Amino acid sequence: MIQGFAIDEKVRAYLRKSGQDFRLSTSPTGPVLLPLGAASPKPSDLKVLIGGNVLYVSKLQAKYIKKIDWSMVERGLNSGGAGE
Numbered sequence: 001m002i003q004g005f006a007i008d009e010k011v012r013a014y015l016r017k018s019g020q021d022f023r024l025s026t027s028p029t030g031p032v033l034l035p036l037g038a039a040s041p042k043p044s045d046l047k048v049l050i051g052g053n054v055l056y057v058s059k060l061q062a063k064y065i066k067k068i069d070w071s072m073v074e075r076g077l078n079s080g081g082a083g084e
Contacts, residue, residue, distance in 0.1 A: 006067045007048070007055070014073055016051035023056040024068060031061050032079060033072040 011033070015022055023039040024031055033055075041056040048055040057068075 005057075005062065005065045007050070008067060008069045010070050011068055011073055012050050015053050015055060019053070021054045021056065023058070024061055024065075024072060025058045026061060027075065027079060029075060029079070031065060031068075031072050032075045033068070034076045034079075038076075 018035070020035045020037075021041075022033050022035055023041050023045065024033050025039050026032070036056075042058070044059045045056040046059060046062050048057060055068075
């Protein structure tokens with residue numbers, strides 16, 4: 001069963017300001033938040049509406065995370081790579 005998770009307000013503000021949809025996926029270094037240009041959503045992803053944008057959360061990640069925090073954004077900014 002997938003537990004609920006929180007989304008840090010700094011992450012919410014970043015997503016709203018970006019004007020893009022994002023996906024939280026897996027990477028070798030941990031959960032990573034990437035814009036959809038770098039990571040495509042999967043049909044099984046959970047969809048979270050944040051402002052006018054959608055945050056797609058990997059069903060695999062959703063089982064294990066308690067909070068989507070700024071470190072996941074930083075990991076995406078630093079990696080530039082694709083996730084799961």
